[in-house]
Amino acid sequence: MNISLIIVALYIIILFVISFFAKKRAGKGGESYTLAGRKLTVPLVTCSLIGLAIGGSSTIGVAEQAYSLGLSAGWYNVAWGFGAIVMGLALAGKYRDFNVSTVPELFGRFYDKKSRVACVICQIIIQIVVVSLQYIAGGAILSSLLPGVFTLKTGMIISACVFIGITFIGGMWSAGLCNLFNVPLKYIGIILCTVLAVSSRGGLHNLSQQLPHNVPYFNFIQGTGIWVVLSWILIMTTQAMSMQGPVQLTFAAKDAKTARNGFILGGLLMIPIGFLCALIGMSARTAFPGVSATMALPKMILSLNPLVAGITLAALWAADVSSACSMLLGSATLISHDVYKEFINPKADDKKLLGINKILVCILGVATFALALSIGGILKTISIGLSLSTAFTVTFLFTIFLPKLCRRNSAFCTIIVGIVTLFLWQLVPAIRIFPHVIFMEWLTCLSTFLLVAVFDKETLKNIKMPLNKSTLQNAE
DSSP states (O other): OHHHHHHHHHHHHHHHHHHHHHHHHHTTOHHHHHHGGGOBOHHHHHHHHHHHHSSHIIIIIHHHHHHHHOGGGGHHHHHHHHHHHHHIIIIIHHHHHHOOSOHHHHHHHHSOHHHHHHHHHHHHHHHHHHHHHHHHHHHHHHHHHOTTTOOHHHHHHHHHHHHHHHHHHHHHHHHHHHHHHHHHHHHHHHHHHHHHHHHHTTHHHHHHHHSOTTSOTTOTTTTTOHHHHHHHHHHHHHHHTTOHHHHHHHHHBSSHHHHHHHHHHHHHHHTTHHHHHHHHHHHHHHHOTTSOGGGHHHHHHHTSOHHHHHHHHHHHHHHHHHHHHHHHHHHHHHHIIIIIIIIIOTTOOHHHHHHHHHHHHHHHHHHHHHHHTTOOOHHHHHHHHHGGGHHHHHHHHHHHHOGGGOBTTHHHHHHHHHHHHHHHHHHOGGGOOSSSHHHHHHHHHHHHHHHHHHHOOOBOSOOOOOOOHHHHHHHO
């Protein structure tokens, strides 16, 4: 316990030292706080994206599902990586060239105010749910790492304080620089712990003999099922292309090429981590058959070499912090930029927005913690919430690649139908003709966008793709 306590204390100190350094680098402007002055390099974009993606759901959540269903749970991270690569290839550079601050700002630029408002509301709801799940993962890690010091609830409280504190101090620079420290150590720790966990069970062959035989633990697809895997791929690709959290990293990159390369590299690096965490969860199934599935990964890691276990769990917790910080900052940016500045105080200067952002970080941090106390089932909850991003992705894909089909009311109608689809899916089981709501979302949102194109004759006249260096070179 003493080793673990020292490691956690050192981590907290290091993260806050980095955050105070980031505060000095960020300066006193709102854009420096929320977008790092649009100066993120490829390593910072890559590590920030991985920090955002490989948080509680991609580690604790994957191990939680692998505990019951096996290796196929690792596809969750493959899906995230695939989504990031698609985003990098298709949209990341284009988003950076628009030179805006939020996803709803783009809706307002191309469509109308009601579309922007609807986008803000949905984005905030989704991100609040995702941040809340990070509290649960953070609490699970701390309560396992220091069971004599933390319960799940007190671990969540400490995690919340660190989430809010780091974001409050340094904003985007905090998240980026902390991830440069967290991500390499997290990967080293997970790889070491996977090797030690499997070795402690006698190797892969012995592990397969110890696991219940009525579940295909070592099958890459069967445990979760092909439809769940496909739903994860569709969800993660959809949200990577339109949610404020990942998209904000493209806005913060120093140029389009940096944004594109950062996403592609980050996506490639994410892919193996899911299967490693799944193996740890499966090892926990044999070592701790009666433990809560949510505690599978931290319990298994803690049973290994004390120093390696302490460092790895602390790194996972710190990565969870980074993931939550990015989401908290994204939510605050949405409200300050698309609500406060747009409708309440249009004349707000950069310094005023900085203060508003910091206040919002505190308010949202408390609100998401309260929500976390009533949420369970990490991967299931997050996959349902993220499916709402379908409306944004459909709208942007048409806007950028098929603008002739875009109409003044396309965005608003698509968002409303996306919301209604999600509510009906939850409330009316009879409409569940697909294995996951994401398939229904794509069907209804695509149909809505195309129907509006047929019946609405008011075309958009202000869709102008930004001219960047690469565009000009191609034109020449």
